[in-house]
Amino acid sequence: MSTPSFRNWQSVQDEALRRIHAREWAPGELIPNEADLAEEFGCARSTVNRALRSLAESGILDRRRKAGTRVAAQPAARATLTIPVxxxxxxxxxxxxxxxxxxxxxxxxxxxxxxxxxxxxxxxxxxxxxxxxxxxxxxxxxxxxxxxxxxxxxxxxxxxxxxxxxxxxxxxxxxxxxxxxxxxxxxxxxxxxxxxxxxxxxxxxxxxxxxxxxxxxxxxxxxxxxxxxxxxx
Amino acid sequence: MSTPSFRNWQSVQDEALRRIHAREWAPGELIPNEADLAEEFGCARSTVNRALRSLAESGILDRRRKAGTRVAAQPAARATLTIPVxxxxxxxxxxxxxxxxxxxxxxxxxxxxxxxxxxxxxxxxxxxxxxxxxxxxxxxxxxxxxxxxxxxxxxxxxxxxxxxxxxxxxxxxxxxxxxxxxxxxxxxxxxxxxxxxxxxxxxxxxxxxxxxxxxxxxxxxxxxxxxxxxxxx
DNA sequence: AAGTGGTCTAGACCACCGT
DNA sequence: CGGTGGTCTAGACCACTTG
Missing domain, CATH: 3.40.1410.10 (Chorismate lyase-like)
Incomplete structure (x- = not known):
């Protein structure tokens, strides 16, 4: 299988979202660690980190040291409001x-x-x-x-x-x-x-x-x- | 002058916020570029980048390639709401x-x-x-x-x-x-x-x-x- | 104790865009 | 054109937390 290459953090993020959406990574489930994903995607670990950290900030992933990264079971929606002048x-x-x-x-x-x-x-x-x-x-x-x-x-x-x-x-x-x-x-x-x-x-x-x-x-x-x-x- | 050392991105961010708050960096004003700040703070450019990027995401800074980084003139408040189940x-x-x-x-x-x-x-x-x-x-x-x-x-x-x-x-x-x-x-x-x-x-x-x-x-x-x-x- | 994410570094290349 | 931020890399150390 020819693994497509993920050369930037956004494409890594897109792939992660695709897997979540397709239930390849189900809610509440542990996903592979950063090092493994980096190897799979053929990129540096920091690139994976950037992608997953961003998803965690949006509430889609739940990350904890040692415990690993899980797909949020209750993806509470987060909306950023701009309170205007x-x-x-x-x-x-x-x-x-x-x-x-x-x-x-x-x-x-x-x-x-x-x-x-x-x-x-x-x-x-x-x-x-x-x-x-x-x-x-x-x-x-x-x-x-x-x-x-x-x-x-x-x-x-x-x-x-x-x-x-x-x-x-x-x-x-x-x-x-x-x-x-x-x-x-x-x-x-x-x-x-x-x-x-x-x-x-x-x-x-x-x-x-x-x-x-x-x-x-x-x-x-x-x-x-x-x-x-x-x-x- | 003994420059305190800024060894992590959060302390760099705190210092940036202090300067903005103290009007050392006034609204609308251009601030030094990442390379200069990295040198001043004694850290890597990527650490400065992390700190400033985060401030830009909060709407406090306005960053553009070539144009540089400015303190937002109209810091429209942003609030992140969690819409609960x-x-x-x-x-x-x-x-x-x-x-x-x-x-x-x-x-x-x-x-x-x-x-x-x-x-x-x-x-x-x-x-x-x-x-x-x-x-x-x-x-x-x-x-x-x-x-x-x-x-x-x-x-x-x-x-x-x-x-x-x-x-x-x-x-x-x-x-x-x-x-x-x-x-x-x-x-x-x-x-x-x-x-x-x-x-x-x-x-x-x-x-x-x-x-x-x-x-x-x-x-x-x-x-x-x-x-x-x-x-x- | 050990595995995981969090972060830092030094260097590099690139995309963008003002001049 | 040239300067700026945006990003990637490979490696390293550390903090936290679970078992």
């Missing part, structure tokens, strides 16, 4: 981006907010609310709290011309964050701002970002009805 | 998983479905609706269409004891898929099944999976009010 998302769809500041003040946040941001319960934060529009139509409501102890420069910015969403990108580095997606019923305030019926289902993103141990900002984005966030698998 | 998600929270089949029949789908699945508009598909429960409480509604030309074995399965969600994992390989997240207002049917008020905002996942050019299945998951999908950044 609002203005870019809108402009990429060929629409005109619009922005309206609705509110800006320094105030003590509700307990739930100070708890989520791990700030003192009586520490005032900068509170900003704004509306993002696509071609004049309400697109999303932004409700944001900014930790001015971490980003004092935010106090100098009036957010009339640039959204906090965008401003923070350039002025507030962060190290990590948490994000949650959910569905929320529009309150009367929200309905009025988004020009939608009260009680409408709004796709919602809640995000808290951190710079080390200190929270930078917490934001809730409420999207107008009909919004979808899409990606591939 | 319903039963596992519920059991991992320490709750008891329950499942009820509500409907199962072969029928011609609505045009929107056959279009999304790229099947002929008059081709019948297997239609399954079911309820997933957590400790007896409605958790999510599953409304699914299965392409029996691709997965004929599905016709032999009654889906009384195992959800299509789980059965397909073991019997229907797929090569890729599309997924969309949105918010939907509960219709009277949905409200009744999920024991929630009509019009409640439901977090919704729509997914179509493919095996090559043929669609395998299309599913809509409607989660009971209060559901959140979370991840880190």
């Amino acid at each position: 609002m203005r870019h998302e809108i402009e990429e769809r060929g629409e005109t981006y619009g922005y309206q500041l609705a509110y800006r003040a320094t105030q003590v946040p509700p307990i739930t907010t100070s708890a989520a941001m791990a700030t003192g319960s009586r520490v005032p934060l900068l509170h900003v609310r704004a509306l993002h529009l696509a071609s004049g139509t309400p697109y999303a409501l932004e409700d944001r709290w900014i930790n001015t102890e971490v980003v004092p420069a935010a106090l100098e910015e009036d957010f009339e011309a640039i959204s906090a969403n965008e401003w923070l990108l350039h002025h507030a580095p962060y190290t990590h964050g948490e994000i949650a997606f959910s569905a929320v019923s529009a309150s009367d305030d929200m309905a009025e701002a988004l020009l939608c019926p009260e009680g409408a289902a709004l796709f919602t993103i809640d995000r808290v970002t951190w710079d080390g141990a200190a929270s930078v900002t917490k934001v809730r984005l409420l999207f107008a009805p009909g919004y979808q966030m899409r990606t591939g698998l | 319903m039963r596992h998600e519920i059991e991992e929270r320490g709750e008891t998983y329950g499942y009820q089949l509500a409907y199962r029949a072969t029928q011609v789908p609505p045009i929107t479905t056959s279009a999304a699945m790229a099947t002929g508009s008059r081709v019948p598909l297997l239609h399954v609706r079911a309820l997933h429960l957590a400790s007896g409480t409605p958790y999510a509604l599953e409304d699914r269409w299965i392409n029996t030309e691709v997965v004929p074995a599905a016709l032999e399965e009654d889906f009384e004891a195992i959800s299509a969600n789980e059965w397909l994992l073991h019997h229907a390989p797929y090569t890729h898929g599309e997924i969309a997240f949105s918010a939907v207002s509960a219709s009277d049917d949905m409200a009744e099944a999920l024991l929630c008020p009509e019009g409640a905002a439901l977090f919704t996942i729509d997914r179509v999976t493919w095996d090559g050019a043929a669609s395998v299945t299309k599913v809509r998951l409607l989660f009971a009010p209060g559901y959140q999908m979370r991840t880190g950044l």
Whole structure:
């Protein structure tokens, strides 16, 4: 049998995927080790490693030292979402981006907010609310709290011309964050701002970002009805 | 100046992140090439490559041959979501998983479905609706269409004891898929099944999976009010 | 203890693409 | 054209984990 040659890691990966798909390597089953595969494929072990490591990162393989490599029994789907800057998302769809500041003040946040941001319960934060529009139509409501102890420069910015969403990108580095997606019923305030019926289902993103141990900002984005966030698998 | 030594790719990555964070490497700015960094860090170029490639995959760097490596100007946040098998998600929270089949029949789908699945508009598909429960409480509604030309074995399965969600994992390989997240207002049917008020905002996942050019299945998951999908950044 | 994946190295060639 | 990242190689050592 003439073994086709696998000269790059992508072709090795393709072959691995083919075997998994064809059940030559069944779910939960141990596959040959890297050295053996390298010999079979006629390439270096590091090439095999690159291919299999990549599959493990996608959740298709489960690799452990000594235990070897197995085809994932429950290939939990993993999707990589790109959370866009609002203005870019809108402009990429060929629409005109619009922005309206609705509110800006320094105030003590509700307990739930100070708890989520791990700030003192009586520490005032900068509170900003704004509306993002696509071609004049309400697109999303932004409700944001900014930790001015971490980003004092935010106090100098009036957010009339640039959204906090965008401003923070350039002025507030962060190290990590948490994000949650959910569905929320529009309150009367929200309905009025988004020009939608009260009680409408709004796709919602809640995000808290951190710079080390200190929270930078917490934001809730409420999207107008009909919004979808899409990606591939 | 005693340059600390960077002997592994993670420490190189940490140092790169530090410089980006400290604005030593500013957004949009070109950073030194791999060879120079390797020399500075006292490691092999491939180690630097591993570190920077990984950052590029996270969207923090933008790399192009000849053009070099830049700090991403708009570091669009990327989050990797794990879309769980319903039963596992519920059991991992320490709750008891329950499942009820509500409907199962072969029928011609609505045009929107056959279009999304790229099947002929008059081709019948297997239609399954079911309820997933957590400790007896409605958790999510599953409304699914299965392409029996691709997965004929599905016709032999009654889906009384195992959800299509789980059965397909073991019997229907797929090569890729599309997924969309949105918010939907509960219709009277949905409200009744999920024991929630009509019009409640439901977090919704729509997914179509493919095996090559043929669609395998299309599913809509409607989660009971209060559901959140979370991840880190 | 031993087998496995994880990583590093030094060198090489190549694909791409800005100039 | 020439510089950059992308990749491959052959070999080596190591970390982890299982039996």
